Amino acid sequence: MNVTEDSTEQCGNSLTRELTQNPLKKIWVPSSTNGLPERHISQRKVCMTNCPTLIVTVGLPARGKTYISKKLTRYLNWIDVPTKEFNVGQYRRECVKIYKSFEFFQPDNEEGLKIRKQCALAALNDVRQFLTDEGGQVAVFDATNTTRERRETIIRFAEQNGFKVFFVESVCEDPDVIAENIVQVKLGSPDYIHCNTEEAVADFMKRIKCYENSYQPLDEELDRDLSFIKIIDVGRRYLVNRVQDHIQSRIVYYLMNIHITPRSIYLCRHGESDLNIKGRIGGDSGLSARGKEFAKALRQFIQSQNIRDLKVWTSQMKRTIQTAEALGVPYEQWKALNEIDAGVCEELMYEEIQQRYPQEFALRDQDKYRYRYPKGESYEDLVQRLEPVIMELERQENVLVICHQAVMRCLLAYFLDKTAEELPYLKCTLHTVLKLTPMAYGCKVESVCLNVDAVNTHRDRPSNVDVSRLPEEALLTVPDHH
């Protein structure tokens, strides 16, 4: 990879290293003697934690442990903390091919206990591999872990391997919440494929009973030296003990902001803009005639949805604000929702970028997520900038976010658990509204095209991403424009 800039400092001190700018991320790094960037001890981003963290869920069945595990894992991965969940129930299903009944979970079922212990250990083994060998930073060990004895085993395991432990306990006695839980996620479980609803519910309630007698909740006295958060009644109350570091603090903040009240999040881009029509990126232009039509169609669509207490958010750029204005309702402007800053490429067409900055154009195709425009931003920067938006979206209920292509891709990737590789290529077309409704462990997506024509602004990754490629190869996937 070529070095874009060479800085030769006359320091007269052999210990001072020269700096070169990493061509992809535009990060200044000390270079080794041959002028190439070397691996450097300085961190590239905020140090989340000094050693891997094991998050351990605690709680009776149907208390939302898996819901929390999956959601937290999705959030951590989105903010670039490699995280993976390990659901012991899954290990059990792989071991015991067919689930018969709650009797498997009876505390006096020796055979059942043996298998369950083996599964837990197998899961912990995989945890070790993920955190030690595969570059994982956080592992979420999703199981009931309802006895102090089981938790002790895990703590010893973590100590042996140099992992920090943070417990997340969910305590809930509200029968309505538990019943809803069972309906939403248990009935559809592989365990109950062959049962009808009544049978499944009856069996599951007996399953919960098996754990109840031996359940030892985390205690503020007995467990005062452990790090944990106890979530009571789905977030009505929290007990937080001994937060050790940055990542645990962020996890606590996140868990305290999420809720399960049904709601929908609507994502859309601004209406087609004047620069869109010209095939130019960035800038701060107004809506085209079709864009204005979309704004009106959006108003009609929103009204027809009959949404309760809808909040509307826009960026601070003209085109999203103009779109919101047509709705005739109050809206909030967020600078954080502004489109990705294309730096020196602002308001250029792809053809012009290829002409003036062919190397940059190729680097972007090589790693679109991490690539930072000169004097601009990367998708990676965008995600960091959007984190407070996501946090507030978690707190809110019904929200319509009118934003931009790259921004919408980042938000969508969070809700749909897309990887950094997929994120920059997610299809977010103009004049289409995505309605996201949390469902079970994920998110239902409904795509509504409001039938107002617009240019296509989606540029796929071309086959040849090499710096030495021909212009035609670079411009192969550029969408049509005036």
Added chain:
Amino acid sequence: TFCLGKNLNKYERSSRPQFTNCPTMIVMVGLPARGKTYISKKLTRYLNWIGVPTQVFNLGQYRREVVQTYKNYEFFRPDNEEAMKIRRACASNALKDIANYFTKEQGQVAVFDATNTTRERRGVIISFAKEKGYKVFFIESFCDDPEIIEANIMQVKLSSPDYENYDKEEALVDFLKRIDCYNMSYVPLDEEKDRHLSFIKIFNVGSRYLVNCVQDHIQSRIVYYLMNIHVTPRSIYLSRHGESELNLLGRIGGDTGLSSQGQKYAKALAEFIRGQSIKDLKVWTSHMKRTIQTAEALGVPYEQWKALNEIDAGVCEEMTYEEIQATHPEEFALRDQDKYRYRYPKGESYEDLVHRLEPVIMELERQENVLVICHQAVMRCLLAYFLDKSADDLPYLKCPLHTVLKLTPLAYGCKVESFYLNIQAVNTHRDRPTNVNVARKPEEALQTVPEHL
């Protein structure tokens, strides 16, 4: 139609993201010497810095105004009828002032700093808030560690106006008796009985928290902040990068390397830091070459934060002030009119900077000893947070090159020590000129521009 200049955020129906829909009363709860005033002042400083108008109403101060001279702990005895009358009147006055702050002074958060240790007193406050339509959030500080309590008393109570005429031992004895007066009637917030109230209970300076019924965004942010602060002694060092090539030319922004003086500073900084013998020092820089080059000279690991990048001057990047005056005279004047809120075209404002720096401040609160190598505008924002400077003062704080500021939390504030490392550098500080009118002459605009090549 839209307003000229993105700095004027006066669109009719839109607004900045809402922190809260109605005013919030934060009500402290706890025995004396539990850190209530420390928390009140720190929280208020933080909220004001992030743009939420907040004020502390300290009941002790109201009492001192009424009862000019403090005699002894007997004033606080629960059977002292006369004192009780006075104390109740003070509380009532404080609540009146709070109402005034909300309705007439556009306050958004009021921190009612008093013991509020009985359910009855809290009931009075809740009724008052309900009648006026204010939200209430309680912060209880619970501590039974005698060492912490004594340290507390030594740090802030002995120097209180109440104990001006006491010697140390007498003051300590009297204050402990004062605490006893409250102890008997103290009813802490209870997770069952008070389950409908919104509160956070802080145990033993943060080893444990109980959080109940957080109602909205601002309460969520307050909880997050309270859970990240600590009282472990430490120091924060703030410095700019060494003098850069563009500094020498009087040009703003850009991403150049250090000048030869700047390189000398980097070495001097390394020596200074070594001389300070700091335990477990963390070093943070921005993503810009000049701060990283400065850090490199220290020979220790450092973390790069994009959030610490200098303010983006948009279309004015790399210009001299003379060039800005020549090409954008109106912008230049608007900036002088309201330097905090003014946003460069396609750039940022100080207000934007504060927003972007909030995670840095949050992490600084979590950390212990840290050296932050940053930039002029950035350093002004951070300094304003630690020294409780207003939005009007912030953009004019003096942060000269080649000077390290050492901030050490002390009692209710921050001690500042300034170390000029004796390496010559240009001055980059431009004061507000007298004439900020758009119609002013170029000479008037450029009156305060510092010298450069």
